Amino acid sequence: MLSPGQRMLRALVAWMVVGIFFFPIYYWFTIAFRIDKEIFEIPPLLLDFTFSWQSFEEVFGITIGAKGGLEVVPGGGNYYMVPRLVDSIIVAVGSTALAVTVATLASYALSRMRIPGQHHFVFWILSTRMMPPVAVAIPMFFIYKNFGLLDSHLGIIIVHALMNLPLAVLLLKSFFDDIPQEIDEAALIDGASRFLIFRKIVMPMAIGGIAATAVLCFIFSWTEFLFVLTLTQTSLKTVPVVSTTFVTSTGTAWGKMAALGVTAMIPAFIFILLVQKNLVRGLTLGSLKQ
Amino acid sequence: MNAVEYEGIAKRFGSVSVMEDISFAISEKKFVVLLGPSGCGKTTLLRMTSGLEKVSKGEIRFFGNRINEVHPRDRDIAMVFQTYALYPQMKVFDNIAFSLQVRKQPKAEIKKRVEEAAEILDLTPYLQRYPKALSGGQRQRVAMGRALVRHPKVFLFDEPLSNLDAKLRAQMRYEIRRIHNQLDTTTIYVTHDQIEAMTMADEIVVMQNGIIEQIGTPDEIYDRPANRFVADFIGSPSINFVEGVVDTTSSAPVLQVESQQLPLPTGLNLEPGRELIYGIRPLDIKHDQGSALSGSLDFIENTGAESHVHFMFGGNRMRLVKHERLSLNPGETVNFLPDLEKVHLFDKQSGARIN
Structure with missing residues (x-):
């Protein structure tokens, strides 16, 4: 049996490992939703960046319309992905x-x-x-x-x-x-x-x-x-x-x-x-x- | 009529020869047990009978017809495996019904026959369960149900009880025999457990190293074992063996065992100086204070109903079974009297029976 302290330590290490694997993915997500000029900001903006669908719109040529549904961007965006x-x-x-x-x-x-x-x-x-x-x-x-x-x-x-x-x-x-x-x-x-x-x-x-x-x-x-x-x-x-x-x-x-x-x-x-x-x-x- | 006949069966796995020349016949409706220690070839013989293993040489006949080349599914046999080999993703009903479903029997007929088999095996309440929700004994019964439902010509059992605990095993022994009596289907049953063989068989085939040592009814095999191996393998507690030399100088022939003597049965005409193995079952030795024969007590095992008295006689470890309790201390003298009618004498070299 593990003592409460050991159990705590085990959970802590487990969460650290999860964090190490998960952080790059999270970082990648934030970049996808930042506006271009904030991407290389130092220190990195992990939480309070300007949220934007701009990258997605340009990549897929699809935007969120006024009514909330997906709409095709006139002209089709730049990349057709x-x-x-x-x-x-x-x-x-x-x-x-x-x-x-x-x-x-x-x-x-x-x-x-x-x-x-x-x-x-x-x-x-x-x-x-x-x-x-x-x-x-x-x-x-x-x-x-x-x-x-x-x-x-x-x-x-x-x-x-x-x-x-x-x-x-x-x-x-x-x-x-x-x-x-x-x-x-x-x-x-x-x-x-x-x-x-x-x-x-x-x-x-x-x-x-x-x-x-x-x-x-x-x-x-x-x-x-x-x-x-x-x-x-x-x-x-x-x-x-x-x-x-x-x-x-x-x-x-x-x-x-x-x-x-x-x-x-x-x-x-x-x-x-x-x-x-x-x-x-x-x-x-x-x-x-x- | 003979249900199954083996003629000159040989089996080789690559360069290893498992059996050379096995021949015997099983008559219809008999319950035959193939008995022997592991590696004696009994399971191989059963698997050749089922068609799962090819016969290297010789011929197997079912009701007079050669079946060496017949596919297992066309042999009209059913087999129960040691591990049960149930289909885990199917309910008990489908496990039992599978062979009928594969053969495209009408649905109503399948249902009728599965229910019939379930009835015989007391499985009716479990038909809608998965095998994993059953106990070991119930799984074993499902495996039997799968065999029963086919109404095959021959049942094959491959050590079906060896994974059950002792109590359940005794119960299933009785069940299997009861079902056999009810259905009267020829059965070949493989086991290494001599109790199973003795209690269930009409006929026992004792095998060792790919050779048949003896074929006979349980009584014949128990009362007149053909050789030392059979005598040793059959019977619990196991038989006592004492080695000695025949001495005919006095009026009755005796066996000289180191410095002591054992009386021999009369009328055998044994030449003096012949080396013999003297076999006597523990139940055939009496504890008799008046006997001239004596050994020194090793220890006493008490099973509740019986006392197993272990003692040393002329450098041999022996055992007798007494129905009353006995209180003696190790080292004390045990006087004993063997029943001369039940003495088994074997040649020391060949191990064959001589009386």
């Missing part, structure tokens, strides 16, 4: 769905079926993550050019899914390995096919692991920079890449960059919120006598 957010969402959701679907099937097979050289197979999957992505950026560019995948949503979805697959497979395999084989066997004797066992019995038990994997895949795709930069031209750009357009030869538009960044948090936040309820483990509880 709404389509870029949509691009990001399409790419992240698409690649997550693809990676998780393929990885779930693959890792179940790897977990349950015995193939010669299986041990090497897992290592081989992992080895694809040992190489820095930039080493394949140029070859990928040429492959994509030949396949007509350059500058398309599908192309980016595929490349992000491919990047995520190894980790997703390994992660999910460990979740499937935790589900006792006897459950499969019981269902097999009950007359279920392999696929039915997977769909009705094993997958629902691994849903926590699948959710966790989905979150990781989504965040990776949401923040990935290199492949989007090299494999797209004009028809799509995701938020990380387009953020760089605020860095110009005449200076960096910090307020606008912050406004885009703050907005970009929202879809990721919503996605994680949606998946979060499945992140609870312990679904296998009660199946077996341990």
Whole structure:
């Protein structure tokens, strides 16, 4: 048991850690809502800055109208970032769905079926993550050019899914390995096919692991920079890449960059919120006598 | 008719051979227990019967038909696992109904059969619960319900009671046997617990290291164990073994155990000097003040109903069971008298029974 003093200390340290992680995000928020000339004020204006939607209006071309609803700014603002957010969402959701679907099937097979050289197979999957992505950026560019995948949503979805697959497979395999084989066997004797066992019995038990994997895949795709930069031209750009357009030869538009960044948090936040309820483990509880 | 026949079954995992040549038959409606220490191959044999494990060599037949290549779902078997292997995300009803649902039985029929199985197993109040809301014994019964509902030709049990506490285990032993008597389905039951085997089986198959040591009814196996291993494995408290040499110089043959002598059953024609293992169950030794045989008391275990008297005889640790309480101090003399009709003699080298 901890004494009250120790408990207090523990809470204090915990809150300090939270503060260290949270402060930069808060600071970023305040910059998004400051007017340009207050951004570099020393000491920094953490609370009493002039609140303004100006950065958001210019970035998205949308303003809060007189009646309180959203209105399109006449002339459309200066940056047209709404389509870029949509691009990001399409790419992240698409690649997550693809990676998780393929990885779930693959890792179940790897977990349950015995193939010669299986041990090497897992290592081989992992080895694809040992190489820095930039080493394949140029070859990928040429492959994509030949396949007509350059500058398309599908192309980016595929490349992000491919990047995520190894980790997703390994992660999910460990979740499937935790589900006792006897459950499969019981269902097999009950007359279920392999696929039915997977769909009705094993997958629902691994849903926590699948959710966790989905979150990781989504965040990776949401923040990935290199492949989007090299494999797209004009028809799509995701938020990380387009953020760089605020860095110009005449200076960096910090307020606008912050406004885009703050907005970009929202879809990721919503996605994680949606998946979060499945992140609870312990679904296998009660199946077996341990 | 034989429900299940094994002929020349061999099983190898890679280069490791688990069993070489197993052959026996199980007749219809019998409750057969495969008994042996862990690693003896009993579970492997059961898994080959279920189709979860491939047979390396030999043939398994159900009602005369070879089933080596038949898929588990088409063998018309049901299996209860040691860990129960319930589906945690399904309610008890769906757990039991799953095999029927997979086979696309009509809804009304499924409901009828699940309720019937629940009735037999006293699970009716729990049908709408999830497995995690059940106790160990109830989960075990759900696992049985899943098997019952199929009306299979053969039931397979893989140590189903080993995760239950002692009291519940005794109760479930009775339940399983009662259900068997009610349904009359051929049952193969794997266990390492000789009490389960003795109390439930029509026939026991004792296995060790992938070899069948003896097949027989519980009485046969208890009364006439075929070798030293079976004698040792069956019976609680376990049998006493005393090693010695046959001596026929006096009128009745005796076993010379160091400086002391044990009487041998007559009419066996044992050559003098032969080395034997003399087995006698603790319940077959009487504590008799008038006997010439004596040992020195080690200690007495009192179980309430019985006293287990441990004593040393010619360098051997022995035990006898007495139904009355006994108050003796360690080191005092214990006079005992073995029942010569119940002595089991084994060859020292081969361990095989000789009387």
